[in-house]
Amino acid sequence: MFARDDPDRRGGPDARRRPVAVFDSGLGGLTVVRRILRRLGGEDVVYLGDSARVPYGIKSPETIRQFALQDMAFLLRFDPKVMVVACNTASSVALDALESACPATVVGVVGPVCALAAERAGGGPVAVIGTEATIASGAHARALAAAGVGEVLTAPAPLLVPIVEEGRAPDDPIVLSVLSDYLRALQRARPPVLILGCTHYPLLAGAIAKLMGPGTSLLDPGEATADAVAAALAENRLQNPARAGTLRCFSTDNPGRFARLAGRFLGRDVGDVTWVGTDELIAAGHGAAET
Amino acid sequence: MFARDDPDRRGGPDARRRPVAVFDSGLGGLTVVRRILRRLGGEDVVYLGDSARVPYGIKSPETIRQFALQDMAFLLRFDPKVMVVACNTASSVALDALESACPATVVGVVGPVCALAAERAGGGPVAVIGTEATIASGAHARALAAAGVGEVLTAPAPLLVPIVEEGRAPDDPIVLSVLSDYLRALQRARPPVLILGCTHYPLLAGAIAKLMGPGTSLLDPGEATADAVAAALAENRLQNPARAGTLRCFSTDNPGRFARLAGRFLGRDVGDVTWVGTDELIAAGHGAAET
Numbered sequence: 193m194f195a196r197d198d199p200d201r202r203g204g205p206d207a208r209r210r211p212v213a214v215f216d217s218g219l220g221g222l223t224v225v226r227r228i229l230r231r232l233g234g235e236d237v238v239y240l241g242d243s244a245r246v247p248y249g250i251k252s253p254e255t256i257r258q259f260a261l262q263d264m265a266f267l268l269r270f271d272p273k274v275m276v277v278a279c280n281t282a283s284s285v286a287l288d289a290l291e292s293a294c295p296a297t298v299v300g301v302v303g304p305v306c307a308l309a310a311e312r313a314g315g316g317p318v319a320v321i322g323t324e325a326t327i328a329s330g331a332h333a334r335a336l337a338a339a340g341v342g343e344v345l346t347a348p349a350p351l352l353v354p355i356v357e358e359g360r361a362p363d364d365p366i367v368l369s370v371l372s373d374y375l376r377a378l379q380r381a382r383p384p385v386l387i388l389g390c391t392h393y394p395l396l397a398g399a400i401a402k403l404m405g406p407g408t409s410l411l412d413p414g415e416a417t418a419d420a421v422a423a424a425l426a427e428n429r430l431q432n433p434a435r436a437g438t439l440r441c442f443s444t445d446n447p448g449r450f451a452r453l454a455g456r457f458l459g460r461d462v463g464d465v466t467w468v469g470t471d472e473l474i475a476a477g478h479g480a481a482e483t
Numbered sequence: 484m485f486a487r488d489d490p491d492r493r494g495g496p497d498a499r500r501r502p503v504a505v506f507d508s509g510l511g512g513l514t515v516v517r518r519i520l521r522r523l524g525g526e527d528v529v530y531l532g533d534s535a536r537v538p539y540g541i542k543s544p545e546t547i548r549q550f551a552l553q554d555m556a557f558l559l560r561f562d563p564k565v566m567v568v569a570c571n572t573a574s575s576v577a578l579d580a581l582e583s584a585c586p587a588t589v590v591g592v593v594g595p596v597c598a599l600a601a602e603r604a605g606g607g608p609v610a611v612i613g614t615e616a617t618i619a620s621g622a623h624a625r626a627l628a629a630a631g632v633g634e635v636l637t638a639p640a641p642l643l644v645p646i647v648e649e650g651r652a653p654d655d656p657i658v659l660s661v662l663s664d665y666l667r668a669l670q671r672a673r674p675p676v677l678i679l680g681c682t683h684y685p686l687l688a689g690a691i692a693k694l695m696g697p698g699t700s701l702l703d704p705g706e707a708t709a710d711a712v713a714a715a716l717a718e719n720r721l722q723n724p725a726r727a728g729t730l731r732c733f734s735t736d737n738p739g740r741f742a743r744l745a746g747r748f749l750g751r752d753v754g755d756v757t758w759v760g761t762d763e764l765i766a767a768g769h770g771a772a773e774t
Contacts, residue, residue, distance in 0.1 A: 243542070244536070244542060244546045244550075245535070245536050246541075250537075250645075250648065251534070251535060251736050251737070252736050252737035252740070254736075254737075255535045255735075255736045255737070258760075259535075350645060350648075350649050351642065351645055351646065351649060351657075353645075354541075354641060354642055354644075354645045355642065357541065357641075358641050358642060365660065366642075366657070366660055366661055366664060369656065369657055369660055370657055373657060444546075445542050445543050445545075445546045446542070446543035446545075446546070449543070469549075470761075470765075471765050474761075474762050474765065
């Protein structure tokens with residue numbers, strides 16, 4: 193984070209106009225962008241979705257870290273004032289590595305939602321569903337324990353991402369039977385809070401809420417993350433005073449498909465999407481490692 | 484293909500000892516290697532699984548072609564006598580591009596199985612299941628039409644790859660309900676032949692066979708592909724006279740996980756697996772494009 197007394201690190205009046213950078217393994221991170229745009233309407237957002245190498249959640253920590261560092265290195269070209277890791281898998285596995293390599297504040301999606309969950313759980317257990325890599329990392333369990341949560345229940349839910357990507361309706365019988373299978377052990381514990389630990393899961397929130405029952409409230413990390421971004425900007429006096437921000441999207445695969453499906457995650461039209469090759473991300477990563 | 488009268492293109496006695504190269508987006512191609520090893524026990528096989536960028540079947544034709552060309556470029560370093568594209572998606576989308584860029588014979592998994600299916604269908608319809616990209620390419624439909632099949636029924640089955648990767652048993656209720664959903668339209672047509680158009684599907688063959696009924700026989704492309712490799716080697720007098728071949732595996736992610744899961748696809752222990760970075764594949768691709 194920048195020093196409190198030096199809000200304009202670049203020495204010009206335009207530091208507040210620098211963009212908010214956001215990346216994810218694909219489209220899912222747009223659910224986080226949606227919350228950021230709602231909370232911080234004057235900010236310009238630059239988004240990168242690594243659709244050519246999606247999903248991250250089935251890959252090794254080493255590969256996830258490497259890909260996340262490359263994604264970030266590409267976005268650093270836009271001189272962002274904050275770097276948002278919208279991917280739960282990358283936030284769980286790579287946050288330390290990203291923070292070490294980033295000149296701007298890094299905000300992940302795990303810490304903010306875990307703090308909020310601890311508050312909401314009122315001493316009860318907190319449940320978390322996520323990708324294989326997210327759950328295996330133990331990142332949520334550590335953050336929740338640090339926030340004073342005594343009991344954490346976790347369940348990997350690897351089929352949910354491809355199910356959402358396939359576009360199945362939340363009331364499709366297959367969606368319901370897969371969800372029942374993953375949630376069975378969590379249902380029995382009746383946790384007051386369930387964290388949706390993957391950006392794809394908010395699209396299944398209705399079905400998940402029905403299966404968990406009225407005693408469990410679901411937490412979408414997007415909202416807490418947008419709050420954390422707002423707090424980081426406020427602390428550094430870096431809020432953009434503009435009245436309407438812009439959104440610029442890059443995708444490593446198929447920008448047409450990205451633009452077509454983005455609305456489901458973003459809640460509005462995404463506009464033009466620019467293709468960027470993974471070789472360019474890798475080159476950006478090499479460049480960043482050398483400086 | 485090499486000229487018939489020049490079986491030893493390199494001019495030495497060792498041309499027959501050059502390896503058979505095989506690549507896939509991940510582990511699935513080992514079902515093809517299994518058939519090749521059974522059919523051609525004296526051959527040395529070099530296998531590359533691109534687990535860091537798996538799956539290919541949800542990506543655009545441009546990205547699939549780029550990845551497949553990079554995979555092949557890496558394997559060309561081993562000076563193979565034949566290049567086997569074990570991935571149905573890459574075979575469907577990228578075969579022309581691979582053939583143009585490869586000095587050795589290229590064998591894909593689509594052509595051989597379609598020829599065999601036409602023979603087996605006896606004038607009846609042929610059904611094909613595969614990834615989104617495979618089915619969208621129309622490669623099977625074209626190959627089957629060219630082989631004289633009058634009616635082709637296709638169905639994309641995107642959840643089957645993550646279901647197999649998750650390690651669910653073929654009699655798991657979720658597996659059965661997903662399969663029923665995908666196969667519904669095909670069941671009604673009662674095709675004499677169903678092509679398993681993805682290397683992961685043979686692991687669900689029992690459940691698929693039960694749902695399709697005894698009137699439909701399933702074709703695993705591995706067997707026809709192994710026959711096509713054998714024919715290409717015989718035609719060029721390149722069979723390896725050795726008594727026992729070797730298998731050497733490379734993976735772009737998590738060689739430990741690759742080695743652990745490989746047995747399910749290969750039917751035996753795979754031995755050591757070597758990691759190779761995707762940046763090395765990309766560099767190999769650039770090198771190949773320049774020569």
